[in-house]
Amino acid sequence: SAVISQKPSRDICQRGTSLTIQCQVDSQVTMMFWYRQQPGQSLTLIATANQGSEATYESGFVIDKFPISRPNLTFSTLTVSNMSPEDSSIYLCSVGNGGPEAFFGQGTRLTVV
Template identity: 90%
Template sequence: SAVISQKPSRDICQRGTSLTIQCQVDSQVTMMFWYRQQPGQSLTLIATANQGSEATYESGFVIDKFPISRPNLTFSTLTVSNMSPEDSSIYLCSVVLTGNTIYFGEGSWLTVV
């Protein structure tokens, strides 16, 4: 497996502000993803973070709201912009390792007030 570190692990944010979440992996990985888990819900894919190019977003998610960076093969950031209480969720970084095994970080638990 890999060590996947997310920061912050938890935060309380004011509505209208933006927060950037970091994901650091202890080894180079080809594919990284960002998921959202709303309270009481399953996980939903936000986007695929592409190294050196723009992220690929799923239906219902847009770059203006969730800008993503991936400057190298071990690091990515997700920004949640202009937050509202509906953005209160767990945001999870995921990576694909050798053999297609897919692992998750511990998540960033955001509460918007």
């Protein structure tokens, strides 16, 4: 399976600022996704990162708040904009190649103060 690296692994940020999370895969992948996992909760899909076009957002998530880039088949970024304490969460990058299985990075633990 692909090796997925996320940076940063954790960060503490001031409210009102923005943080960009990077996801690098060691091989080309068809699908890349971004998830949020709030404390003690399961995973919620934020969006599908589409190469060369705008991401596809799930209900409740918007591009202005969570802009996503995917310039090629191995890299994507998620920005959490104008952060508030409610954005404190684990953000996870996930990849797939058309099969049912999803493979995850180690996650980014974000704390907004």
